[in-house]
Every structure is written in C-alpha cells, then in structure tokens.
Amino acid sequence: MPVSLGEWRVRIGTFMRRRRKEYDYHYFWRKLHNLMKKAKNAEPPKENNNPECNISRTGSSPDANRSPSNTTGQSASSYNVNLNTAQTGPSRDVNNGKGNASSPTLSQSDGPECDVSESGFPRDVNNPGHNDVSHSESSCAQNSGFSIEKETNPVPGITVVTFPVPQPCVEDELDNKDIAINLMSHEYTPKSAQISKTDKPEVDTSESHSHVPADVRGETDRINRDKEETSDSAPSGIEDQSLDLSPKHRIDATNNTDQRTSSIKEVAEYHDSPIYPVLGSGTTSGEADETKGNDCPDMTNILLLRSGDVEQNPGPNDKPGNLTDLELYLLADSMDPSDFRKVGLALGFNEAELSRFEKDQMGNTLYAIYKMLYEWRKRVCDSEAREALVVTLHRIKLVQLADSVQKGQVGDHIPSMTEKEIQLVAEEVKHYLAIHLCQIQADPLNSELVLEFKRIFTNLTLMEEDKGTKLKTPLLYDDLLRTKVNGTYPKRLLVEGEGGVGKTTFCAKIAWDWIHGKAYQDFKLVLVILLRKTEGKTVGEIVKSYLSDNNPVTAKQLDKHIFSNPDDVFLVLDGLDEFAVDLDSNQQVALITLNHLFKSGTVLITSRQWRSDEIRKNADLRKVFAFIAVEGFSAENLSSYITKFFHPDAASSEDLNRFISNNDVIRENMAPYPIYTAMLCIMWKEFDGERREAMSKLQTFSQLFNQMIDFLVDHHLSKHIPSSGIVEGKLGDHCSDIRPHLIYIGWIAFQGLLERRLVFTEEEFQSYPESIDVGCKVGVLTKEKKILPRRDRRNNPKSVVQSVQFPHKLFQEYLSGMYLASLYNTNRNEYDRLIANIIQEAVEYRYLLHFTSAQQKGVGLDIVSRLIALNQKRQPVRIGDGFIVDVAYESQDQAVAKSVADHLSTDSSKTLEINFNMQAHTVSGHTFIMNHRDVVRKV
Numbered sequence: 018m019p020v021s022l023g024e025w026r027v028r029i030g031t032f033m034r035r036r037r038k039e040y041d042y043h044y045f046w047r048k049l050h051n052l053m054k055k056a057k058n059a060e061p062p063k064e065n066n067n068p069e070c071n072i073s074r075t076g077s078s079p080d081a082n083r084s085p086s087n088t089t090g091q092s093a094s095s096y097n098v099n100l101n102t103a104q105t106g107p108s109r110d111v112n113n114g115k116g117n118a119s120s121p122t123l124s125q126s127d128g129p130e131c132d133v134s135e136s137g138f139p140r141d142v143n144n145p146g147h148n149d150v151s152h153s154e155s156s157c158a159q160n161s162g163f164s165i166e167k168e169t170n171p172v173p174g175i176t177v178v179t180f181p182v183p184q185p186c187v188e189d190e191l192d193n194k195d196i197a198i199n200l201m202s203h204e205y206t207p208k209s210a211q212i213s214k215t216d217k218p219e220v221d222t223s224e225s226h227s228h229v230p231a232d233v234r235g236e237t238d239r240i241n242r243d244k245e246e247t248s249d250s251a252p253s254g255i256e257d258q259s260l261d262l263s264p265k266h267r268i269d270a271t272n273n274t275d276q277r278t279s280s281i282k283e284v285a286e287y288h289d290s291p292i293y294p295v296l297g298s299g300t301t302s303g304e305a306d307e308t309k310g311n312d313c314p315d316m317t318n319i320l321l322l323r324s325g326d327v328e329q330n331p332g333p334n335d336k337p338g339n340l341t342d343l344e345l346y347l348l349a350d351s352m353d354p355s356d357f358r359k360v361g362l363a364l365g366f367n368e369a370e371l372s373r374f375e376k377d378q379m380g381n382t383l384y385a386i387y388k389m390l391y392e393w394r395k396r397v398c399d400s401e402a403r404e405a406l407v408v409t410l411h412r413i414k415l416v417q418l419a420d421s422v423q424k425g426q427v428g429d430h431i432p433s434m435t436e437k438e439i440q441l442v443a444e445e446v447k448h449y450l451a452i453h454l455c456q457i458q459a460d461p462l463n464s465e466l467v468l469e470f471k472r473i474f475t476n477l478t479l480m481e482e483d484k485g486t487k488l489k490t491p492l493l494y495d496d497l498l499r500t501k502v503n504g505t506y507p508k509r510l511l512v513e514g515e516g517g518v519g520k521t522t523f524c525a526k527i528a529w530d531w532i533h534g535k536a537y538q539d540f541k542l543v544l545v546i547l548l549r550k551t552e553g554k555t556v557g558e559i560v561k562s563y564l565s566d567n568n569p570v571t572a573k574q575l576d577k578h579i580f581s582n583p584d585d586v587f588l589v590l591d592g593l594d595e596f597a598v599d600l601d602s603n604q605q606v607a608l609i610t611l612n613h614l615f616k617s618g619t620v621l622i623t624s625r626q627w628r629s630d631e632i633r634k635n636a637d638l639r640k641v642f643a644f645i646a647v648e649g650f651s652a653e654n655l656s657s658y659i660t661k662f663f664h665p666d667a668a669s670s671e672d673l674n675r676f677i678s679n680n681d682v683i684r685e686n687m688a689p690y691p692i693y694t695a696m697l698c699i700m701w702k703e704f705d706g707e708r709r710e711a712m713s714k715l716q717t718f719s720q721l722f723n724q725m726i727d728f729l730v731d732h733h734l735s736k737h738i739p740s741s742g743i744v745e746g747k748l749g750d751h752c753s754d755i756r757p758h759l760i761y762i763g764w765i766a767f768q769g770l771l772e773r774r775l776v777f778t779e780e781e782f783q784s785y786p787e788s789i790d791v792g793c794k795v796g797v798l799t800k801e802k803k804i805l806p807r808r809d810r811r812n813n814p815k816s817v818v819q820s821v822q823f824p825h826k827l828f829q830e831y832l833s834g835m836y837l838a839s840l841y842n843t844n845r846n847e848y849d850r851l852i853a854n855i856i857q858e859a860v861e862y863r864y865l866l867h868f869t870s871a872q873q874k875g876v877g878l879d880i881v882s883r884l885i886a887l888n889q890k891r892q893p894v895r896i897g898d899g900f901i902v903d904v905a906y907e908s909q910d911q912a913v914a915k916s917v918a919d920h921l922s923t924d925s926s927k928t929l930e931i932n933f934n935m936q937a938h939t940v941s942g943h944t945f946i947m948n949h950r951d952v953v954r955k956v
C-alpha cells in the first residue's frame with residue numbers, strides 16, 4: 018500500500034523516539050569530511066600474499082535456481098468443448114529413432130549446402146511457392162504454398178461431440194477474444210471507463226480498448242502535456258491513451274543531486290519492505306537476503322529519507338545494516354580486478370573455486386568478484402557478514418574498501434550526478450528513443466517505410482492475470498502501473514505475448530508517452546532497453562550509448578544514479594527471450610530481472626512465453642511480479658489499424674476489412690497479430706484481383722511468410738531485372754538465382770538463433786558477400802550504420818560500423834526454417850544432427866519448427882514424429898499435444914495430420930478438450946487433423 022506523507026511523519030516520529038543517539042548533521046558531516054580527507058591521503062595498501070582465512074564456513078547452498086524453461090503444456094484445465102475421440106485405427110508406427118540426441122550444443126561451423134541445381138526458387142520443394150513443384154513430395158508443396166489445395170478428407174469417421182457445460186459452443190465458432198471476455202471474473206469492476214477515441218492523427222476512425230468500459234475523461238485533466246503536443250491540432254488516439262499513468266502511490270522522490278550523498282540511500286533502497294511489503298518478501302532461490310528488509314536496524318534513516326524532510330546523507334552511516342546485493346555489486350565494481358584472488362582466498366575460497374567463478378563469468382572480473390562475494394555471503398550469518406568482510410579486507414590491507422564497507426559507503430568514489438546532468442541525460446535519452454524506438458516500420462520488410470509513431474500506433478488489448486486462478490481480466494493501458502497485486506502496486510511487471518503481437522511497440526508507446534509528457538511524468542528517466550542489444554553491458558553502459566559524444570557523464574555515474582534513485586527511474590526491458598545471457602549469470606540486467614538489484618525500482622519486462630517461464634516458475638519471483646498479456650489487436654483496433662494504414666484510400670481499407678471479417682482463419686489466427694496484419698495490408702495494397710483471391714486461401718503463418726517472401730522476390734526482380742532478361746514473361750530463372758542467397762542468409766539466421774543473437778556484423782556474411790546485398794535489396798535484411806562512441810574508436814579503426822539484422826525475429830526464424838529444411842535434401846546427416854538438438858529445446862524454437870515443417874512433407878513428418886517421441890519419453894521435456902497439433906497445422910500436409918491424429922488416438926487421453934486458454938491456432942489445428950480421427954460428439 019502506498020503510504021501518505023502524513024503517515025510517514027507519524028512513523029518517523031515513532032522511530033525518532035526509539036532512537037538512541039541524537040541526530041547531529043553537522044557533527045556527522047565533519048566526521049565524514051575528515052574521513053574522506055584521511056582516506057585520500059592514505060597510502061596504497063600493501064599486498065599480502067599469504068592471507069590467513071578466519072572466516073568460518075557455515076555451509077552453502079549455492080545453486081542458482083534456474084527454472085526449467087523447456088517445458089510447456091497446453092493447459093488441460095476447464096470447460097467448454099469436449100470432443101471425445103474413440104480410437105479405431107491402429108496406432109501409427111512413428112519413427113522416433115532420430116529424436117534422441119541429447120547434446121544441447123549445436124555446431125555453428127557448418128555452412129549451408131544449397132542444392133541449387135535441383136530446383137529453382139519458386140519451383141523448389143524447399144520453397145513451397147505458388148509455382149509448380151517437380152518433386153515427389155509435391156503434395157505438401159502445393160498444400161503449403163501459394164495455391165493452397167487440400168487433399169480430400171480420407172477418413173470422415175463418426176462424429177459425436179460432447180458439450181458437457183451449460184453453454185454449448187461449436188468449435189467452428191470459437192473466438193478466442195470472445196472467450197477472453199467471457200473469462201472476465203464477475204468480480205471485475207472496471208477501474209476506469211472506456212476511452213472513446215480517434216486513434217490516429219488524420220484518419221477519422223474510432224478505436225477502442227476492447228472490453229474496456231466507460232470514460233476516463235476526468236483523468237485527462239491530470240495530463241501534463243508539453244506545449245508542442247497541446248498545440249498539435251491533429252487528433253490522435255495516442256493522446257486518448259495517454260493519461261497520466263504514473264502510479265499514484267509513488268512518493269515524490271527527493272532529488273539526489275548532492276555530490277556527497279548516495280550510499281545511505283543505496284542501502285536504504287534495499288530495506289524498504291515496510292513501503293512495499295510484497296516486494297520485500299521475495300528474492301530468488303531462497304537466498305538469504307529475503308528478510309533483511311525487515312531486520313534493518315537503521316530504519317530511521319530510511320524513513321527520514323522517504324519523508325523527504327531531511328538531507329539524504331547526513332553523515333557516515335554507523336549502522337549500515339546487513340550487506341545488500343547492491344553493495345556487493347558496487348564493491349565488486351570498486352575492487353581492483355587484480356585483487357580478485359587475494360580477496361577470494363582471504364574469504365576462504367580455494368583456487369579451484371575461484372577459477373570456476375572466473376570461468377563461469379567468461380573472464381568478466383566484475384561479475385566473477387560479485388559472484389564470489391555473493392557466494393561467500395551465503396556462507397556467513399547475515400548479521401555478521403559486514404563485520405566479517407571488513408575484518409577480512411583489513412587483514413589483506415584493502416583498507417579503503419574495508420572502511421567503505423564498514424560505513425555503508427561503497428561506491429561513494431563515483432561522483433554523483435548533478436541535477437543539471439540528470440536533466441541533460443533525460444533530454445538526450447528522449448531524443449534517442451524518439452529516433453530509434455518511436456518510429457514504426459509499418460512494412461516489416463521495407464525499412465524505408467517508417468511511419469511516425471502517432472500516425473500508425475494502434476491500441477493493443479492487454480489482459481492481467483489473476484495469479485490465484487490464472488484467469489485473465491482486461492487491463493487498461495492507463496492502469497498499467499496502478500494495478501495492485503495483493504493490495505500493493507507491483508514494482509515488477511512481466512508483459513508476455515506471442516511473436517509479433519506488439520511487445521516492442523508497446524515499449525515504444527511507453528517511451529512516447531514519457532517523451533511527450535503524457536504519462537510516467539513522476540519518473541525522471543524512462544529507460545527502454547532492447548535486451549537483444551545489451552551484450553552483457555550494464556544499464557549505465559547502455560544508457561551511455563544513448564547519449565551524445567560530448568556528454569561527460571560516465572556509465573558508472575549513470576549506474577550509480579539509477580540504482581541510488583530507484584523511484585526516479587522506470588526500467589523497460591524489452592525481449593527477455595532475446596537476451597542471450599543466462600539469468601543466473603550475475604550480469605546486471607539478469608540481477609535486475611531476478612529482483613536482486615533495483616528492487617524498489619519499477620521494472621517492466623517483455624518476453625515471449627517460453628522464456629518468461631523462468632520468472633513464472635520461480636516461486637519467489639511469482640510473488641513480486643504482475644503478469645500481463647499482450648493479446649494484439651481487438652476487432653475494433655484491427656479495423657482502426659487498417660484504416661490508418663490505407664489512409665486516405667478508404668475504399669481499400671474497407672475492402673480489406675470486409676475480406677478479413679469474411680475469412681474465419683485470417684480473422685481468428687492472423688489478424689490479432691499486428692505483424693501479420695501489417696503483412697496482409699501490404700499484400701492487399703500490392704496485389705491485384707487474382708492474387709488477392711489467393712490470399713483468401715491462406716491458412717497458416719508459414720504460408721503468409723511464404724507469400725510475403727515470394728512477393729518481395731518478384732518485386733525485387735521486377736525492379737532490378739531489365740525487361741530484356743525476362744523470357745516469355747517469366748521470372749522463374751531469376752528467382753532460382755535468389756534462392757541460394759536466401760538459404761545462405763538462413764544459415765546465418767540459424768546460427769544467430771542458436772546463440773540468441775539478432776544483430777550481426779557484415780563480416781559474418783563475408784563468405785558470401787553478395788548475399789547480404791541481395792538480402793537487403795529483397796528486404797529480408799536491413800543494414801544499420803552505427804557511429805561508434807568516441808571511447809570505442811580507440812580500439813577500432815572504423816568510426817562507423819555496419820550491423821545487419823532481420824526486419825523482425827520472425828523473419829530470422831522463417832529463413833532459418835528454410836535453411837534447416839533445405840538440409841533435409843542436401844545433407845541429411847547434418848539435418849539430423851541439428852534437428853535432434855532443436856527438438857530438445859522445442860519450446861524455445863517453436864516458430865522455427867512451425868516454419869521448418871511447412872517447407873516440405875518429409876520434414877513435417879520427421880518433425881512431428883520426433884516431437885511425439887519426445888513426448889512419449891517424457892524426458893527431459895514434455896511438450897503438450899497442442900504444440901504438436903500446431904506444428905501439424907503449419908505443415909498443412911494430410912500425411913502429417915494423420916500421423917498426429919494417430920498419436921492422439923493412441924495417447925492415454927482420448928478426450929479432446931477445447932478450453933478458453935487454447936489459442937485459435939491450436940483450435941484450427943485440431944480441426945485440421947480432425948478428419949483423421951473418429952470423433953464422438955456428445956451433446
């Protein structure tokens with residue numbers, strides 16, 4: 018619960034009465050001043066090579082508790098449709114012999130082998146395009162390609178469907194979004210009303226938050242718009258969505274600009290459980306700092322600080338409390354790397370243990386020291402740790418460090434930022450985010466079509482999970498930071514969503530609102546960090562890279578400022594699933610994610626689901642996180658997006674809207690995802706009548722990608738091939754010239770996925786330099802010039818480096834799938850080796866498996882048989898049947914469907930439950946394979 022200032026004053030009074038000493042600021046300040054002078058004059062400590070270790074060990078439990086991220090399960094709970102399937106046919110003999118490889122390490126050295134001569138691009142079986150396929154497995158190609166033709170239903174079977182619940186629902190009519198509405202708890206009372214709006218600058222279309230009632234106009238009074246925005250006469254839905262979102266509980270943070278101050282607040286930050294009781298209760302892996310917040314003996318300081326009535330650092334803190342994670346972190350940062358072993362030995366570690374710390378942290382001494390200190394702290398009693406560390410540091414003559422630990426002043430050597438510096442940093446961060454984040458690439462494959470944020474941004478449907486029931490209720494964007502979890506405003510928010518549902522764009526929206534003074538104004542800094550680009554850097558280092566060259570603030574100052582002023586900073590970490598680092602690595606961003614650092618600061622993390630399980634499955638983290646799902650566009654917002662996309666061509670937008678509303682599969686499966694809607698808009702715009710007709714046959718994401726890439730290749734060729742080079746009006750030969758490049762790019766894409774890397778260097782393409790060029794021209798790659806910061810230029814002769822990326826991770830996954838499937842024909846051994854490892858991590862590589870299985874029948878069959886085998890072994894990962902059904906659906910091959918149907922019929926559970934949590938895609942998948950099952954329909 019937020020605590021009012023008045024209440025703080027009462028509490029402070031209580032603590033003041035309990036205090037033993039008189040509070041004398043001048044006395045303490047003089048004392049600190051003298052100590053600092055003394056410290057400066059102190060001789061450098063002499064090294065002691067023979068430390069004796071007196072620290073007694075009390076046992077350790079060092080295991081970082083990394084939740085298994087490799088499991089998933091389609092929720093088998095609940096209601097609605099039961100399709101009881103009776104097994105009639107013999108169980109299919111699935112070939113699972115290849116699915117047993119267990120090595121998780123994938124070779125990254127094997128280049129692609131492109132069987133170019135075998136087939137041209139549009140005709141190749143690996144690219145189930147819209148042209149003829151001269152291959153024995155052509156049925157799949159036809160099914161998964163541009164012209165989609167299904168085989169006839171081989172086994173119609175008996176059909177009896179059960180609807181055991183009061184509200185019958187025919188599976189054809191299942192609408193996930195409606196289901197979501199129905200799932201609204203009846204206890205749910207709208208927190209605020211529907212925002213009636215026109216979510217676009219110029220286009221006259223109304224858009225609404227789906228499922229969100231009534232009006233919150235009254236709240237708009239609180240909006241502090243900047244002048245520019247107020248005078249902007251263009252109506253924008255963004256404005257409507259942009260109320261003052263700052264959490265109302267936040268206490269006005271006292272500026273921490275005094276050069277002398279910081280350490281008390283740093284310590285205080287970690288002892289603030291009375292303010293956020295839920296947050297204070299949780300740490301990861303049962304670590305020992307769990308209850309420190311409540312034990313803090315120096316609560317007076319914290320309360321005084323919180324009250325805003327007093328100087329933040331009234332002098333040395335002679336009772337700095339238990340050693341905090343942040344102190345350990347700053348201590349590691351302050352320590353000379355060459356002291357690592359000396360300190361480690363003195364703390365009781367042996368050489369082997371120290372080497373392990375170094376090795377685990379891959380030579381990063383800061384993290385190795387931190388890890389060592391962290392492990393050491395587990396071995397000693399919490400209340401004795403500070404004293405023990407001080408004694409040890411003194412003994413090995415690290416006097417300054419010992420003193421700073423003793424006084425709770427670790428990190429004070431880094432100058433605090435002045436108010437002016439903080440403001441300048443904020444301005445430059447805003448400038449950076451406005452340019453680099455807040456522009457939407459409306460055409461995922463055309464980096465030139467970048468639209469201003471407010472021109473195209475469209476509201477997304479947000480749902481909040483009730484941790485007890487797992488039911489989701491609608492959440493207003495405006496209530497993002499105002500939603501209470503167990504009566505408390507959460508400081509950690511996990512925003513989950515499928516690929517392309519709009520998570521990154523959602524982060525951009527937060528930045529946009531902060532930049533334009535529409536929300537989050539209680540925060541001096543809103544820092545959006547793309548985790549795919551962090552490369553093990555600290556937050557300060559990342560923010561430093563946002564600043565201009567001549568900004569003198571250092572990364573360390575930024576780090577210190579951020580961690581010392583958690584109330585002033587909103588950290589938005591986008592793409593946990595793209596974060597290459599293990600969460601138990603002790604890297605700063607990982608520590609923040611695990612709630613070890615920046616505990617009282619507000620952090621929003623976005624992720625695809627497979628990785629967010631690392632948070633969900635950790636009992637301690639579950640307590641502190643609020644779980645929010647991004648569900649993409651509602652029907653209304655879809656229509657609004659399309660109108661904005663085609664503006665001012667109202668006829669086209671109406672046509673596409675009509676087309677989507679008449680096409681169940683597209684409406685249910687694709688349109689809620691902004692990225693697929695964007696692709697549909699592009700194709701609709703470019704395609705003529707005949708090709709538009711073909712669009713209506715689209716069933717799967719893979720087909721949509723396939724069409725998109727076909728379209729891009731055609732588009733590229735028509736621009737770059739002189740008309741004299743086109744024989745009989747066909748681009749076929751030229752298309753086949755492009756395919757090897759795409760396969761090669763797919764190989765690089767695949768290597769990147771294995772390393773969770775989405776940004777590449779030009780050098781990585783050096784074996785096929787032409788491919789990068791073709792990829793950029795076609796649109797499946799984008800090059801970005803990056804001007805190196807001045808400090809990095811010393812080590813790099815180039816002042817500008819080129820990074821190469823895919824327009825979106827889903828494109829990287831699609832091209833990886835093309836590469837992997839191509840190996841099936843050209844290098845089966847390599848295919849077997851790679852796919853065996855991928856299957857072991859099936860949940861992470863879900864989209865890759867979808868796209869790969871869609872490439873050709875043999876691959877689809879192979880993948881589902883491996884998945885089935887994996888499920889049957891139940892070791893180490895069990896994926897749900899829904900996962901396999903999804904893969905079968907993407908393959909659009911009847912043989913694959915049959916194989917999965919046989920498996921489901923022989924599986925122990927013969928009842929198909931379609932519940933509210935089931936994705937529309939999975940429901941379509943069940944419908945797809947249903948032809949091969951004998952279904953008993955019970956009413």
Ligand SMILES: Nc1ncnc2c1ncn2[C@@H]1O[C@H](COP(=O)(O)OP(=O)(O)OP(=O)(O)O)[C@@H](O)[C@H]1O
Nearest residue numbers: 458459473474475516517518519520521522691692
């Ligand atoms: N709210 C929105 N308004 C308009 N367009 C959007 C919106 N959200 C997403 N898009 C479009 O969809 C594309 C993909 O969205 P985004 O990158 O945010 O998805 P994501 O959930 O982060 O995907 P992934 O998990 O694969 O990284 C964007 O480039 C943009 O074109």
